[in-house]
Amino acid sequence: MTENINFDKYKNIKRHMGRELIDLNPIQRGGIIPVESKKAIYEYCDGYSVCDYCGGRLDKVETPPICEFLNDMSKFLNMDISRPTHGARESKFIVMHSICNEGDYVVLDENAHYTSYVAMERAKLNYAEVKNEGYPTYRINPEGYKEVIDKLEDEGKNIGLILLTHVDGDYGNLTDAKKVGKIAKDRGYPFLLNCAYSVGRMPVKGKKLNADFLACSGHKSMAASGPIGILSIRDEFADKVLRTSKTHPVKEIEMLGCTSRGAPIVSLMASFPHIVERVNHWDEEIKKTRFVVHELEEIGFNQIGIKPKEHDLIKFETPVLDEIAQKDKRRGYFFYDELKKRGIGGIRRGTTKEIKMSVYGLTWEQVEYVVDSIKEIVENC
Amino acid sequence: MTENINFDKYKNIKRHMGRELIDLNPIQRGGIIPVESKKAIYEYCDGYSVCDYCGGRLDKVETPPICEFLNDMSKFLNMDISRPTHGARESKFIVMHSICNEGDYVVLDENAHYTSYVAMERAKLNYAEVKNEGYPTYRINPEGYKEVIDKLEDEGKNIGLILLTHVDGDYGNLTDAKKVGKIAKDRGYPFLLNCAYSVGRMPVKGKKLNADFLACSGHKSMAASGPIGILSIRDEFADKVLRTSKTHPVKEIEMLGCTSRGAPIVSLMASFPHIVERVNHWDEEIKKTRFVVHELEEIGFNQIGIKPKEHDLIKFETPVLDEIAQKDKRRGYFFYDELKKRGIGGIRRGTTKEIKMSVYGLTWEQVEYVVDSIKEIVENC
Numbered sequence: 058m059t060e061n062i063n064f065d066k067y068k069n070i071k072r073h074m075g076r077e078l079i080d081l082n083p084i085q086r087g088g089i090i091p092v093e094s095k096k097a098i099y100e101y102c103d104g105y106s107v108c109d110y111c112g113g114r115l116d117k118v119e120t121p122p123i124c125e126f127l128n129d130m131s132k133f134l135n136m137d138i139s140r141p142t143h144g145a146r147e148s149k150f151i152v153m154h155s156i157c158n159e160g161d162y163v164v165l166d167e168n169a170h171y172t173s174y175v176a177m178e179r180a181k182l183n184y185a186e187v188k189n190e191g192y193p194t195y196r197i198n199p200e201g202y203k204e205v206i207d208k209l210e211d212e213g214k215n216i217g218l219i220l221l222t223h224v225d226g227d228y229g230n231l232t233d234a235k236k237v238g239k240i241a242k243d244r245g246y247p248f249l250l251n252c253a254y255s256v257g258r259m260p261v262k263g264k265k266l267n268a269d270f271l272a273c274s275g276h277k278s279m280a281a282s283g284p285i286g287i288l289s290i291r292d293e294f295a296d297k298v299l300r301t302s303k304t305h306p307v308k309e310i311e312m313l314g315c316t317s318r319g320a321p322i323v324s325l326m327a328s329f330p331h332i333v334e335r336v337n338h339w340d341e342e343i344k345k346t347r348f349v350v351h352e353l354e355e356i357g358f359n360q361i362g363i364k365p366k367e368h369d370l371i372k373f374e375t376p377v378l379d380e381i382a383q384k385d386k387r388r389g390y391f392f393y394d395e396l397k398k399r400g401i402g403g404i405r406r407g408t409t410k411e412i413k414m415s416v417y418g419l420t421w422e423q424v425e426y427v428v429d430s431i432k433e434i435v436e437n438c
Numbered sequence: 439m440t441e442n443i444n445f446d447k448y449k450n451i452k453r454h455m456g457r458e459l460i461d462l463n464p465i466q467r468g469g470i471i472p473v474e475s476k477k478a479i480y481e482y483c484d485g486y487s488v489c490d491y492c493g494g495r496l497d498k499v500e501t502p503p504i505c506e507f508l509n510d511m512s513k514f515l516n517m518d519i520s521r522p523t524h525g526a527r528e529s530k531f532i533v534m535h536s537i538c539n540e541g542d543y544v545v546l547d548e549n550a551h552y553t554s555y556v557a558m559e560r561a562k563l564n565y566a567e568v569k570n571e572g573y574p575t576y577r578i579n580p581e582g583y584k585e586v587i588d589k590l591e592d593e594g595k596n597i598g599l600i601l602l603t604h605v606d607g608d609y610g611n612l613t614d615a616k617k618v619g620k621i622a623k624d625r626g627y628p629f630l631l632n633c634a635y636s637v638g639r640m641p642v643k644g645k646k647l648n649a650d651f652l653a654c655s656g657h658k659s660m661a662a663s664g665p666i667g668i669l670s671i672r673d674e675f676a677d678k679v680l681r682t683s684k685t686h687p688v689k690e691i692e693m694l695g696c697t698s699r700g701a702p703i704v705s706l707m708a709s710f711p712h713i714v715e716r717v718n719h720w721d722e723e724i725k726k727t728r729f730v731v732h733e734l735e736e737i738g739f740n741q742i743g744i745k746p747k748e749h750d751l752i753k754f755e756t757p758v759l760d761e762i763a764q765k766d767k768r769r770g771y772f773f774y775d776e777l778k779k780r781g782i783g784g785i786r787r788g789t790t791k792e793i794k795m796s797v798y799g800l801t802w803e804q805v806e807y808v809v810d811s812i813k814e815i816v817e818n819c
Contacts, residue, residue, distance in 0.1 A: 058513045058514070058516060058643075059510075059513060059514050059714050061513065062510045062513060062514070062714070064710070064711040064714070066503050066506065067503070067507070067707050067708055067710050067711050068474065068708075068711065069474075069477075070477075070478040070481060070482070070502050070704055070707060070708050071481050072481040072482055072487055072490070072502075074487070074490045075484055075487065082486075082490075084485075084486045084489065085484065085485065085486050085487070085489075085490075087485070088484050088485020088486050088487075089484050089485070090483055090484055090485070093449065093450075094483070095480065095483055096450075096451075097451040098479060098483055098663075098701065099476065099480075100451060100452050100453040101451070101453055102471055102475070102476055102479055102663045102701075102705070103456055103466065103469050103470050103471055103663065104465075104466065104468070104469020104470070104471070104655075104656070104657030104658060104661075104662060104663060104664050105463075105465045105466050105469050105657055105658065105664065106453055106455070106456065106466070106469075108465065108466075109453070109455045109463075109466075109783075109784075110787075121451050121453075122447045122448070125447065126448070129440075129443045132439045132440060132442065132443060133439070133440050133443070135439060143524045143528075143665065143697070143698075144699075146694040146695065147524075147694065150694060154560075171683075171685075171686045171689060171695060172694055172695050174683065174685045174686060175683050175685075175686060175689050175691055175694050175695050176694055178683055178684065178685070178691050179535075179691050179692065179694065262439075274485075275485065276485030276486055276699060276700055277485060277486065280485075281485060282479075282483045282484065282485060282700050282701045283485050283486065283698070283699040283700030283701070283702075284524065284665065284697065284698050284699050284700060284702065302552075302555065302556050302559055303559065304552075304555045304556075304559070305552045305555060305556060308552060308556050310556055310559050310560050311560065313527040313528065313531060313553055313556050313557055313560065314527065314552060314553050314556050316524070316665065317524075317664070317665050318525075318657060318664040318665050319657055319663050319664030319665060319702070320479065320483075320663045320664070320701050320702070321664075321665070321700070321701070321702070323451055324483070326448050326451060327448055327449075327451050329445070329448050330445040330448050330449065333440050333443070333445070402490075403490075
């Protein structure tokens with residue numbers, strides 16, 4: 058049966074993005090790993106390599122220092138207990154599956170990532186949405202949580218969890234988690250903050266934001282090689298979320314024993330000093346982002362979402378690109394094509410009505426080059 | 439808060455096992471990656487790097503060739519449809535969670551891996567065990583499945599799944615999957631084969647074994663960097679296991695959308711030609727294993743489990759090591775210590791009553807060196 062397989066395609070797997078192109082894709086910019094992580098991955102690339110000195114559970118491994126790392130991560134996040142997971146989506150599912158009962162309602166923002174919905178569906182939960190304010194800001198008003206909670210309570214529905222997307226992946230809106238957390242606390246509901254786009258890029262202090270759970274993504278925003286995430290929780294929820302097996306008492310049920318073995322957790326550890334340091338420069342990242350918005354709005358782009366930007370993910374309406382696409386023989390692909398010629402990637406091929414981009418972590422020189430390139434394309438095409 | 443963190447420990451994370459020591463740990467030997475995978479990981483170590491050209495789902499990505507790879511993997515496994523998961527445990531949970539109803543019984547072998555139990559507990563299922571034959575073979579008799587099924591049916595219990603551990607991690611016993619699969623088929627129950635220790639080490643043809651599902655592990659036995667696994671299924675179960683979200687119709691619920699992004703899946707692809715080739719040399723691996731058993735039984739080791747060996751994982755009772763430990767001032771650590779001096783690792787520190795080991799993938803020269811070293815230690819200590 059394997060005679061029909063052409064194995065050539067597996068023999069020299071290469072990537073050009075990142076090395077040859079400046080990558081503007083917002084889901085990529087926070088996951089670019091520093092050189093020290095590349096070295097660590099090289100050391101630990103074999104399958105079960107982090108388990109050389111395992112006593113029975115990943116989060117207790119001392120060599121490499123996973124146990125200490127998780128404690129340090131809790132300090133960094135201003136939470137009590139942290140566990141590695143396979144990513145933010147898995148962290149969300151674990152919280153939902155352990156603290157909610159089947160059929161419970163989750164109250165969440167309309168800007169929530171699709172994985173929040175899929176995790177709820179897998180956990181057999183219902184949901185009620187706090188709507189955003191619509192075009193052009195798509196802002197989530199924290200007060201909206203009160204109304205939705207009131208309505209569900211009036212209808213006698215059981216609410217299991219309040220979920221907020223700290224920064225959404227559509228508009229890059231940063232929502233006031235502290236206020237939503239306060240509402241959840243006042244009403245007596247647990248509060249999960251999806252930090253896939255925040256932790257590791259910008260400073261996040263969980264308890265100050267009234268969070269009971271933080272779902273964080275290593276591959277999205279903590280300069281780690283995927284799949285890896287962190288679930289960080291308050292002590293009072295530890296018994297439920299980290300409950301152990303009846304038949305195998307050392308093993309945590311929701312982790313299925315252990316989670317991210319191998320290269321990803323080592324890359325997350327090796328990148329930890331890097332991300333702790335980089336979140337201190339968040340103001341500078343915002344400056345770069347606002348500069349991009351300012352410059353590109355001058356040539357006919359229109360930033361959607363909250364203004365001024367408070368996160369690096371930018372969504373633009375780009376009628377000016379759409380106009381060019383009408384007359385360029387490459388149609389919608391001209392923009393992708395022209396960017397590529399200039400060594401820039403990460404903008405979705407063929408889209409010209411609206412684009413998403415980020416310049417997170419680029420140098421000012423690179424940011425200026427990106428802006429100048431886009432201006433040049435718009436002016437000359 | 440981060441002032442109290444000592445970051446030095448994350449700055450030069452190194453591993454000695456594997457590079458400096460011959461690793462005899464059975465969970466490690468199948469997960470050692472070939473050089474072509476190291477290169478591929480280097481290319482794709484950034485977080486979302488495999489998603490450069492994603493149209494919405496990991497298993498459909500064409501660059502790198504994930505979609506083709508999954509088709510090729512299905513051919514290799516003699517199954518219909520394959521998906522990447524985070525590992526064999528996640529594959530088992532996905533099957534249980536999608537095809538069983540809460541409270542259903544899973545019939546499984548007593549030698550099952552702990553993750554099978556934890557996955558059942560997470561999926562809120564009951565179980566009934568097919569007992570092994572006890573000391574010294576701990577053999578699972580396929581006929582035992584009939585009895586357990588009969589008993590459950592007589593009691594009016596609902597059986598959701600038949601699970602067999604193809605090769606167990608305690609004794610390295612290979613159980614006749616075809617017979618168990620036939621029993622499951624005759625009774626009309628779906629059959630899940632846990633191949634964490636078989637697929638990637640030895641030839642496995644799913645349909646020939648009457649399997650409906652194969653749970654495979656990349657980091658354990660497919661020369662891949664964890665966490666990555668494969669769930670391979672028959673067409674008739676696709677609708678249930680791979681059902682998609684009501685709110686996000688392209689996303690598969692049990693995968694939470696996408697699973698193993700980044701380095702692990704790329705390492706699995708790059709290692710694919712290597713594992714397809716290496717399973718052809720399974721006879722030679724068995725020869726090495728039996729040679730080790732033969733030689734070490736001569737100096738007082740006693741192989742536990744089915745004889746002669748049909749898998750590379752060897753469990754020995756080692757009364758001779760225990761005797762030495764009584765009089766050596768290093769106590770139980772003498773063996774670990776003496777092996778290390780000779781460049782051999784992977785035997786659990788401090789254990790002398792029984793040990794687990796594997797010489798899978800070592801050259802004959804290395805196998806002989808391992809045997810000679812152990813003989814020398816026993817004779818001279």
